[in-house]
Amino acid sequence: MDRRWGRKAFWSVAIVLAALFSGASERSGSAAEKIAGIEKEFGYFTANRFRFYYRLLASLEGKSEKEILKEVNDFWNGVPYGSDMQIWGKRDHWATPYEFLLKDRGDCEDYVIAKYETLKRAGIDPHRLYFVYARIRGKESPHMVLAYYETPDAEPLVLDNVNLRIFHASKRSDLIPVYTFNGEVLARFQNHSRKGLSEHNRKVKRKWEDLMQRIERNPL
Numbered sequence: 765m766d767r768r769w770g771r772k773a774f775w776s777v778a779i780v781l782a783a784l785f786s787g788a789s790e791r792s793g794s795a796a797e798k799i800a801g802i803e804k805e806f807g808y809f810t811a812n813r814f815r816f817y818y819r820l821l822a823s824l825e826g827k828s829e830k831e832i833l834k835e836v837n838d839f840w841n842g843v844p845y846g847s848d849m850q851i852w853g854k855r856d857h858w859a860t861p862y863e864f865l866l867k868d869r870g871d872c873e874d875y876v877i878a879k880y881e882t883l884k885r886a887g888i889d890p891h892r893l894y895f896v897y898a899r900i901r902g903k904e905s906p907h908m909v910l911a912y913y914e915t916p917d918a919e920p921l922v923l924d925n926v927n928l929r930i931f932h933a934s935k936r937s938d939l940i941p942v943y944t945f946n947g948e949v950l951a952r953f954q955n956h957s958r959k960g961l962s963e964h965n966r967k968v969k970r971k972w973e974d975l976m977q978r979i980e981r982n983p984l
Contacts (some may be wrong), residue, residue, distance in 0.1 A: 798984075806866065813865045817984065824886045832886050833912055837923045837930055840878045844869050845925065858975050862982045872908045875925040877975070879910050881984075888912075890946065899940040900926065909939065 795818040803811035820839050824832050846869030848857045861878040864870045870878075876895055884890050894911045911920035911933070919932050927936065945968065 810866065813868060817865060821885065829888060832883065832888065833921065833923065833930060836879055836882045836886065840875050840882070841925050841928050845871065847871055858971055860975065860979045860982065861984050872925055876908045876910045879923055894920070894944045894946045896944045897942045899942060901938050901940060911944065
């Protein structure tokens, strides 16, 4: 395995994502109530996207992790691509899964966030899931994919919205990993000084804190 895909070889950021969905059903009410509210405000076809999402969650019960990975990857890859500038009028916006479904468009970060949150909700251990910033050979713009590690030292599987199939990292020679992070790594920074974090880490952490707040306000 290419050492760059080894988790210890990656840079990690301090992001606290624990319990993003803890108590979400109590806070947001039933799926039927949420869908009814969406349909009333945004219409039938928008609400249908949320119906399909909740059907996906129900269909994952009792399935193997590999089956769950494939179905979640396929579901979110069915959402059309759109740039943040086109959708939000800004260079960079990390959409919540709710926003992603509502707009029915998103960029690479949005696919990864939505897949991560859905896999967590389906019972996949978040310690096995890593966000990977990468470069695609021959392209200048950065990219993000989700890496799944069956075991800590295993070669990861790559969930991507460009190459729609799930492959091991060694089969993705088009990707050049730059750095990675996951939501469980640096919880120690939650309640005290961020001393020791680089400015780049702090910027990413601030973006995640903003994302968490929006997810908590409007969870799926």
